Amino acid sequence: MSLVSIRDVRKSYGTVEVLKGVSLEVAKGDVVAIIGRSGSGKSTLLRCINGLETYQFGAILADGIEVGGIHANMRELRRHVGMVFQQFNLFPHLTAAENVMLAPTVVNKTPKKEARAIAAEVLAKVGLSEKMDAYPSQLSGGQQQRVAIARSLAMRPKVLLCDEITSALDPELVNEVLRVVEQLAKEGMTLILVTHEMRFARDVGTNLVFMHHGKVHETGKPKDVFAAPQTPELQQFVGGNG
Amino acid sequence: MTYKLEFSALLPYWEDLAAGLWFTIVLTVLSTVVGIAVGTLGASARTFGPKWLAGLVRVYVELIRNTPFIVQLFFIFFGLPALGLKLSETTAAFLAMVINLGAYSTEIIRAGIEAVPKGHIEAGVSLAMSRLEVLRHIVLRQAFAKIYPALSSQIIIVMLGSAVVSQISAPDLTYAANFIQSRNFRAFEVYLVVALIYLVLAIVLRYVLRVIGDRFVKVG
Ligand SMILES: Nc1ncnc2c1ncn2[C@@H]1O[C@H](COP(=O)(O)OP(=O)(O)OP(=O)(O)O)[C@@H](O)[C@H]1O
Ligand SMILES: [Mg+2]
Helix, strand or coil, rough: CCCCCEEEEEEECEEEEEEEEEEEEEEECCCCCCCECCCCCCHHHHHCCCCCCCCEEEEEECEEEEECCCCCCHHHHHEEEEEEEECCCCCCCHHHHHHHHHHHHCCCCCHHHHHHHHHHHHHHHHCCCHHCCCHHHHHHHHHHHHHHHHHHHHCCCCCEECCCCCCCCCCCHHHHHHHHHHHHHHHHCEEEEEEEHHHHHHHHHEEEEEEECCEEEEECCHEEEEEECCCCCHHHHHHCCC | CCCCHHHHHHHHHHHHHHHHHHHHHHHHHHHHHHHHHHHHHHHHHHHHHCHHHHHHHHHHHHHHHHHCHHHHHHHHHHHHHHHCCCHHHHHHHHHHHHHHHHHHHHCCCHHHHCCCCCHHHHHHHHHCCCCCHHHHHHHHHHHHHHHHHHHHHHHHHHHHHHHHHHHHHHHCCCCCHHHHHHHHHHHHHHHHHHHHHHHHHHHHHHHHHHHHHHHCCCCC
16 A cells, blocks of 8 residues: 555646646655656645645545545644755754754653653764754754754654755765665655755665656656656656766 | 032932832833733734734734824823723823834734744644644744844833823833922932933843843844
């Protein structure tokens, strides 16, 4: 059974349709890499999965909950669907540890001490044990993004959505973040990532999704798709991206 | 022109001065606390509340910001009894100051809320926090850090502006001054001393606000 099931989803901003019937099945442990040109609807699709955006037609089921359904408990849904953003979005008034502890203490009512233990654990996982008490302004971009990943992990999500999480980073900081994501993939975390890192998509992804004009234009095993893209659009896209 | 200063003429009235000073301090502290609470609710309603409520808050803010404080005070104290609402001088003074600071701080805090990046709100929502939790733990904390200096200035303005409540005989520092000079006819000395007291009060208040700010409102 799919962990995330996207069925013929359509979404418009005003009169402009940006998702034109997207269907996608994501099983537990899948690492889905979504690629595509700017404006093809990648972010919109991701944001529909955890209900940051609404859609007009079709259905999205995440962990059995219909996203945006009238009876859907969105809070419950979001506890299981984490999201990491391009612009880290760390809370500047809180330390790394406090950023991580906030949702567990506020949402799950985890006692402070226990939450701090969770923070220590997930920050160790992203290699930032020594930065627990640093404020975001004292961290590099790569470190901030790793804290943001840890912050999502603290809620023990079943699936993690990542929207171009290395695009705002200096080139030399990209790898430290990708390594963390790769480690998560190895441990069996279900990931849906929008990325421009083609090599990463090929090496770490279990499924590749090429979006074009609001549709899933081509999909398959990353190695096959990259080796022999079927559609001219993907051929051109892959060619253009090296 | 020879005017002989006689500060000793104030001495018999030091208890009146002290009582007036105490009244001004208590009035300022209480109306600051309640006024900022009103401003926080107002700003939250304007930015996150339903349309009708946001509109209502907007009318309140514009009404207060575009009319003189003394008229607001007179309306509450002399006007409301016509509707059967008779308030004591002290209650009327307190209410007028809360309503006034509430409106100004609504605007100030709203500016702070709007300066919080949308991405932080989305991050909070994505972590399964409710809108209210996001507002409280993420938005307001950052908003207050951003606007604290502006809010501090407004509090000083309100403290100095509280002198106006003497006009409805609320027994504040200025009321005490008016009373004393009507007795000893030493207007120059009385108002000079009272001006100095206000000056010291403002300096002390500024200092206290800075200490509170450093302690509680810092950001990273
Ligand atoms: N809030 C919005 N209001 C109106 N149009 C929007 C909004 N957000 C996105 N769009 C439009 O929807 C389309 C898809 O946007 P989306 O952000 O999903 O693309 P993307 O594939 O993530 O692009 P990029 O690679 O640049 O991030 C674009 O044409 C964009 O202009
Ligand atoms: Mg995007």
